[in-house]
Amino acid sequence: MIKNGTTDGNSTPARPRPxxxxxxxxxxxxxxVLSIANRITxxxxxxxxxxxxxxxxxxxxxxxxxxxxxxxxxxxxxxxALFGCxxxxxxxxxxxxxxxxxxxVHGFELRSIYISGWTVVGSSIALTxxxxxxxxxxxxxxx
Amino acid sequence: MNLRSFRSPLARALxxxxxxxxxxxxxxxxxxxxxxxxxxxxxxxSIIAHxxxxxxxxxxxxxxxxxxxxxxxxxxxxxxxSALGLQVVIEDYVHxxxxxxxxxxxxxxxxxxxxxxxIATLHIALGG
Numbered sequence: 001m002i003k004n005g006t007t008d009g010n011s012t013p014a015r016p017r018p019x020x021x022x023x024x025x026x027x028x029x030x031x032x033v034l035s036i037a038n039r040i041t042x043x044x045x046x047x048x049x050x051x052x053x054x055x056x057x058x059x060x061x062x063x064x065x066x067x068x069x070x071x072x073x074x075x076x077x078x079x080x081a082l083f084g085c086x087x088x089x090x091x092x093x094x095x096x097x098x099x100x101x102x103x104x105v106h107g108f109e110l111r112s113i114y115i116s117g118w119t120v121v122g123s124s125i126a127l128t129x130x131x132x133x134x135x136x137x138x139x140x141x142x143x
Numbered sequence: 144m145n146l147r148s149f150r151s152p153l154a155r156a157l158x159x160x161x162x163x164x165x166x167x168x169x170x171x172x173x174x175x176x177x178x179x180x181x182x183x184x185x186x187x188x189s190i191i192a193h194x195x196x197x198x199x200x201x202x203x204x205x206x207x208x209x210x211x212x213x214x215x216x217x218x219x220x221x222x223x224x225s226a227l228g229l230q231v232v233i234e235d236y237v238h239x240x241x242x243x244x245x246x247x248x249x250x251x252x253x254x255x256x257x258x259x260x261x262i263a264t265l266h267i268a269l270g271g
Binding site for chain 1: 173176177179180183184187190191192193194195198201202205214218221222225228229232256259260262263264266267270
């Protein structure tokens with residue numbers, strides 16, 4: 001029986017427990033950056049979902065309200081936000097599909113993880129650019 | 144004799160694992176994600192196809208039964224998925240008593256926004 005005054009029976013005096021290395025210490029890697037990006041894009045898309053409801057509500061309210069929302073989206077800041085949401089959408093979509101593949105217990109080898117990671121980055125950029133080029137072509141290039 | 148001792152070992156173990164209600168949360172996140180893949184792709188492709196369209200063209204598109212159905216299904220899956228995802232973020236970073244309030248606010252906000260979006264869609268689809 002240890003009777004040295006410590007409540008937990010530990011003979012060493014109380015000292016701060018060692019902490020595991022965290023995000024401020026590790027060098028960013030594709031794996032960790034994509035993991036964080038999936039979370040951040042999820043947060044951005046939640047805000048985008050609020051925008052979607054505002055947009056639908058404006059359309060339901062009538063052409064005037066819809067026109068106001070459309071002019072906000074059409075503004076310089078609106079277009080930048082929409083572009084950001086588009087990229088966030090494709091990154092979260094591709095990252096999410098990568099997660100669903102992992103859920104089937106496939107692609108866990110280090111090599112597969114890096115291949116799928118760079119595929120997510122590449123396809124997100126390609127899909128974002130494609131979506132914007134096609135929509136600008138459909139709308140007619142801005143004058 | 145304790146009444147609990149009449150329960151089978153399995154019954155005593157159920158719900159005591161590390162996951163508790165976590166599996167249901169994880170599974171619901173996956174189910175909503177699988178639903179969102181085609182629904183969001185439909186939405187993005189439709190929006191691109193209607194880029195630069197005026198109000199009446201947009202309204203006519205929402206009014207088609209297929210678009211109305213897809214929009215409502217997407218709103219349900221989208222806000223369910225958002226509520227689940229945001230809850231995990233809160234659980235990871237908010238350790239104070241504000242956690243309970245934050246999760247509740249996210250839940251209520253997501254369900255509220257989903258209903259507003261669905262009603263707006265139905266208003267466009269069925270309105271005069």
